[in-house]
Amino acid sequence: MARYVRIPGSIALITLANPPVNALSAAVRRGITETLSRAIADPEVKAVVLCGENGNFCGGADIKEFAGPMSGPGLVPMIDAIEAGEKPVVAAIEGVALGGGLELALGCHYRIAHCKARVGLPEVTLGLLPAAGGTQRLPRLIGLSAALDLITTGRHVSAQEALQLGIVDRLTEGDTLGVAVEFAQSIAGQPLGSRRLSTRTPACPADLDSFLQGALVQVRRRARGAMAPEACVRAVGAAATLPYSQGMQREQELMASLFRSAQARALQYCFFSQRLVGRWSTPSGARWDSAEPRPIRRAAVIGLGTMGRGIAVSLLQAGIAVVAVETDEQQLEAGRRAVTALLERRAQGRGSEGPLRFTTDLQQLRQVELVIEAVFEDLAVKKQVFRQLSAVCPADTLLCTNTSGLDVEQLAACTRSPELVVGTHFFGPAHVMKLLEVVYGPRSSPVAVATAMHLGKRLGKVSVAVGNCPGFVGNRMLKPYLEQAHFLLEEGAAPEQVDQALEEFGFAMGVFRVADLSGLDVGWRVRKEAGLTGPGVAPGESPRRRQGRRYSPLPDLLCEQGRLGQKTGRGWYLYEGPGAREARPDPWTHSFLQQYRQQHGLQPRAVPQQEVLERCLYALINEGFRVLEDGIATGPEDIDIIYVFGYGWPRHRGGPMFHAGAVGLATVLDRLEHYHHAHPDIPNLQPSALLRRLVASGNPPIQKWREVIRRVRSQL
Ligand SMILES: CC/C=C/CC(=O)SCCNC(=O)CCNC(=O)[C@H](O)C(C)(C)COP(=O)(O)OP(=O)(O)OC[C@H]1O[C@@H](n2cnc3c(N)ncnc32)[C@H](O)[C@@H]1OP(=O)(O)O
Numbered sequence: 175m176a177r178y179v180r181i182p183g184s185i186a187l188i189t190l191a192n193p194p195v196n197a198l199s200a201a202v203r204r205g206i207t208e209t210l211s212r213a214i215a216d217p218e219v220k221a222v223v224l225c226g227e228n229g230n231f232c233g234g235a236d237i238k239e240f241a242g243p244m245s246g247p248g249l250v251p252m253i254d255a256i257e258a259g260e261k262p263v264v265a266a267i268e269g270v271a272l273g274g275g276l277e278l279a280l281g282c283h284y285r286i287a288h289c290k291a292r293v294g295l296p297e298v299t300l301g302l303l304p305a306a307g308g309t310q311r312l313p314r315l316i317g318l319s320a321a322l323d324l325i326t327t328g329r330h331v332s333a334q335e336a337l338q339l340g341i342v343d344r345l346t347e348g349d350t351l352g353v354a355v356e357f358a359q360s361i362a363g364q365p366l367g368s369r370r371l372s373t374r375t376p377a378c379p380a381d382l383d384s385f386l387q388g389a390l391v392q393v394r395r396r397a398r399g400a401m402a403p404e405a406c407v408r409a410v411g412a413a414a415t416l417p418y419s420q421g422m423q424r425e426q427e428l429m430a431s432l433f434r435s436a437q438a439r440a441l442q443y444c445f446f447s448q449r450l451v452g453r454w455s456t457p458s459g460a461r462w463d464s465a466e467p468r469p470i471r472r473a474a475v476i477g478l479g480t481m482g483r484g485i486a487v488s489l490l491q492a493g494i495a496v497v498a499v500e501t502d503e504q505q506l507e508a509g510r511r512a513v514t515a516l517l518e519r520r521a522q523g524r525g526s527e528g529p530l531r532f533t534t535d536l537q538q539l540r541q542v543e544l545v546i547e548a549v550f551e552d553l554a555v556k557k558q559v560f561r562q563l564s565a566v567c568p569a570d571t572l573l574c575t576n577t578s579g580l581d582v583e584q585l586a587a588c589t590r591s592p593e594l595v596v597g598t599h600f601f602g603p604a605h606v607m608k609l610l611e612v613v614y615g616p617r618s619s620p621v622a623v624a625t626a627m628h629l630g631k632r633l634g635k636v637s638v639a640v641g642n643c644p645g646f647v648g649n650r651m652l653k654p655y656l657e658q659a660h661f662l663l664e665e666g667a668a669p670e671q672v673d674q675a676l677e678e679f680g681f682a683m684g685v686f687r688v689a690d691l692s693g694l695d696v697g698w699r700v701r702k703e704a705g706l707t708g709p710g711v712a713p714g715e716s717p718r719r720r721q722g723r724r725y726s727p728l729p730d731l732l733c734e735q736g737r738l739g740q741k742t743g744r745g746w747y748l749y750e751g752p753g754a755r756e757a758r759p760d761p762w763t764h765s766f767l768q769q770y771r772q773q774h775g776l777q778p779r780a781v782p783q784q785e786v787l788e789r790c791l792y793a794l795i796n797e798g799f800r801v802l803e804d805g806i807a808t809g810p811e812d813i814d815i816i817y818v819f820g821y822g823w824p825r826h827r828g829g830p831m832f833h834a835g836a837v838g839l840a841t842v843l844d845r846l847e848h849y850h851h852a853h854p855d856i857p858n859l860q861p862s863a864l865l866r867r868l869v870a871s872g873n874p875p876i877q878k879w880r881e882v883i884r885r886v887r888s889q890l
Contacts, residue, residue: 176205177227178212183359184220186213187351195233196226198274200246202236206278207247207255214259220362223354224256224282225266226275231291234273237300237442240433249274249306250422253281257370262361266354267291267342272330276341277306280315283369285342286357287333288350293341296328298402300445301438301826305429309409310372310421316340317377318414319385325406326393372418386411399680400826401437405429436836440828443876444818447811447829454627454639457805460620467628468572468621470494473544476559478509481576482548484604487516489546490527491605492632497531497538506532516605536566544629546598548576551699556580557588564589572625574598579645579700583615593619596626599646601820609820610635615642636819641806648816650801651830654793654858656697659685660726661856662786663767664718666778669746670759675786680824685790686746687757688822689729690739694746698733706730718774724855728770788845789859795834796846799862802883809880810835835876839869 177189188209190196198206206224213219226232235249256263256278265271265279267287276293279285287293295304295312303309304325313321316339324331336342346353368374379385386407393403405428412424432438455461474497475486482498489496498513500506510532517527531538539545545567547559556575563573573595575585586592597613610630614623623639630637640647659672673684683691702708706720707730717727732738732745739745740755747757771778798813807813814829827833834842843861850859864886868874871882 175199175201176209178209180216180219181355183355184218184362185355185358186216186219186222187355188213188222188224190224190226190232192236193228193230195230195270196228196275197233197236197238198249198278199236199239200244203247203249203252207252210252210256210259210263214261219261221261221358222263223266223351223358224263224278225351225354226268228269230269231265231267231271232275232278233270234275234296235306237445240438240442249277250426253278253306254372256281257283257372260366262358262364262366262369264354264358264361266350267293267333268350270294270330273297273304273308274306277304277308277311280311280371281307283366284344284357284361286344286346286350286354287336287342289333289345289347291333291336291350292330293333293336294328294330295325296330298326298406299328299441301400301402301435301441302432303402303406303409303425303429305409305425307372307422307425309406309425310413310418312341313376313410313413314371314374314418318382318410319379321376321413322389322407322410325410326389326403376413378414382411382414386414397680397824397826398677398682399824401435402432402441402826405432437826440826440832440836443811443828443832444814444825447815448636450809450811451636451638451815452627452631454623455808456614456618456620456623456639457641458616458620460614460623462624462627465620465624467624468543470544470572470625470629470632472497472542473546474499474539474542476545476547476563477549478505478513479548479550481600481602481604482546483509483512483516484602484606485546485548485576485600486513486530487520487605488600488633488635490517490530491520492634493528494632495528495530497533497542499533499536499539502534506534520605536562539563539567539571542567542571544572544574544625546574546576548600551577551580552703553580553584556585560585560588560595564591570594572596572622574626576600576604579649581644582613582642583617586615586617592617594622596622597642597646598626598630599648607820608634608636609648609816610637611646611648611816611820612637612639613642613646614639636815638812638816639808640812640816641804643801643804643806647801647807647813648820650806651794651797651813651817652821654797655790656685656689657726657856657858658789658793660728661724661853662781662789663728664726664771664774664776665781666771667781667786668759668764668767671781671783672786672790675783676790678783679787679791680827682822690745690747690749690757691755693739693741694729694733695738698730701730719855723857724853728767731766731770789849791830791833792842792846792849793856793858795830795842796858796860796862796865798830798834799864799868802879803862803864803886805887809883810876831879832876834865835873839865839873843869 175191179187192202213222263282264284265282271279271293295308297304389407409425409428412421453462472495475482476499478500582597586595596618599611601607601609612626627637669686676684737744743749743752748760801807810831817823817829818825846861
């Protein structure tokens with residue numbers, strides 16, 4: 175679908191028409207090919223302007239087509255034909271020119287962009303590379319170094335940066351199309367020569383080999399195990415060393431190695447899942463398309479600890495006025511300094527922020543439309559805060575709790591309007607991390623859920639609506655994962671061995687390095703409150719059994735030794751000193767584990783890497799199936815997005831539930847049965863009913879799981 179219009183002054187206008195983003199589907203490619211031939215054949219036409227309908231130039235190739243057989247004209251010959259033509263083609267870029275959309279624009283001889291447009295080659299984020307000449311033309315236009323940055327990160331570039339880099343020739347604040355048409359008239363008949371980017375020689379760094387080597391090291395570090403970034407480096411490297419036609423051949427070969435890869439499938443699944451979670455629904459029938467969010471202009475944050483500070487910054491940056499509340503002047507002052515410093519650090523190049531007020535007086539909340547409570551993670555303290563909030567805030571104020579797993583309904587019960595209470599589980603640092611779990615309680619109203627989900631979007635977060643249970647989705651699933659890691663230490667593994675297996679799988683940090691970073695005392699406090707350790711434990715109870723199941727006291731024992739992680743300079747690992755970050759294996763930990771095993775009569779064994787992965791990951795996945803059975807998450811995509819955006823699950827592996835499907839559900843079931851048989855005292859290894867049902871249903875693709883989930887839920 176591309177429209178063709180002849181406009182006065184010998185200009186042909188070709189408009190891509192495939193809303194919402196004019197993706198280059200087979201029909202659009204056909205449309206461009208045909209209309210371009212028409213323009214070339216028409217002797218009256220002296221120049222062509224290419225634009226997109228609906229305020230968007232083009233969002234790239236149609237990702238939905240990737241799963242099926244490719245049909246219609248290829249992108250490469252289509253773009254080559256534009257570049258090789260004798261009539262100048264001007265791209266008029268509004269909205270976005272991304273991926274194949276930018277490659278199309280690079281095949282044009284001139285590019286004129288609206289000042290609010292964005293361009294980029296985000297193929298790497300889909301497990302691909304820009305294989306319609308992007309890896310060959312962009313370096314020839316802006317130099318190897320800048321092109322490599324854009325292509326390996328996939329970042330979107332503002333129109334201003336695109337102008338500075340030389341990607342676009344001119345910006346306009348007004349009528350992009352009008353400017354492009356006028357420009358096309360002015361250059362009609364001029365020689366095209368080096369406007370054909372394929373004829374240029376790219377500007378390269380002096381020591382090309384070490385530059386490319388350095389780039390490979392960098393991309394490997396950034397996304398461990400991801401194939402596409404490496405392929406991008408190699409393709410861009412080819413632009414520097416080979417003539418254009420051979421570079422294009424290399425680009426095609428590298429693309430062929432990626433196109434049908436499991437990683438590309440996983441990343442494209444993430445793309446669509448990220449959008450799917452926005453179309454939320456709850457068991458009570460509330461839905462994204464029927465519940466109307468309330469506008470939020472003024473909000474309050476209660477508690478200016480680490481999380482509260484980040485939440486306040488996030489709100490302010492979204493242009494929302496914030497009242498920041500602390501209990502006493504000293505804490506308030508500390509909060510004020512921290513928030514101001516964060517805002518200053520992030521100020522450069524950002525838009526205007528909403529006004530900010532600090533107070534210790536809850537009466538100042540009479541005007542706010544939404545409150546986010548971010549006090550200490552203690553139910554009694556939070557209940558007290560909710561009682562106070564309910565007394566001072568207007569009755570229609572939405573009250574949110576930032577908790578990582580406490581019961582939202584118990585807090586709602588402390589208020590006069592329980593239907594206006596939801597959980598907003600931010601991830602730290604809250605102004606950086608992209609995930610927001612929006613937790614609806616049994617009484618949360620559709621408008622409350624819709625407002626929190628909409629707020630998350632305004633804050634630039636990926637929001638996922640989840641049900642109310644201890645730990646919600648993310649932390650609930652984390653528990654069996656952590657538990658397995660501790661059991662593996664008891665059985666003979668070392669922390670660095672477990673971490674290495676997980677890091678080779680793709681996590682940025684293994685479980686023990688993460689624990690040291692976040693502080694071992696966090697979990698210790700939770701376990702004490704749950705009566706698993708400390709004074710709440712019944713006298714005479716075995717240290718390795720709690721509540722009728724296997725328990726590992728290892729992390730408690732470390733805390734009792736004052737080993738709380740990085741902040742104390744020692745945890746599972748040893749650090750240079752308190753606050754230092756480089757983790758070193760600690761002989762103390764090894765001998766502590768040895769003594770522990772001896773004390774409990776445990777015969778250490780060599781734990782294979784595969785067992786580390788299977789037990790940690792499959793225990794987590796198994797809990798994911800239970801989360802689905804219980805209706806806490808609506809579909810596997812919700813879980814996967816939570817894990818990719820909040821828990822460092824490697825994106826190129828799609829998320830835990832996608833990974834289970836990729837490994838094969840029957841395999842996951844088989845391995846869980848095997849491990850449960852070997853460890854009958856670990857209930858988390860017992861395969862869930864849903865997993866069994868999915869296997870019995872013939873291992874359907876993940877997109878079909880929801881049907882089976884509905885059946886299982888209806889029978890429970
Ligand atoms: C032969 C192989 C060649 C590959 C080269 C390529 O071009 S690969 C594709 C490269 N392009 C991209 O990665 C861009 C992907 N899209 C986006 O980043 C964003 O969608 C956007 C264009 C920046 C627009 O963002 P916005 O927030 O405004 O909207 P949504 O993201 O919600 O998108 C609206 C709907 O459009 C669908 N969609 C977007 N891009 C594509 C695409 N390239 N192909 C197919 N569909 C696309 C998106 O899925 C949304 O659909 P819904 O059904 O409404 O969820």
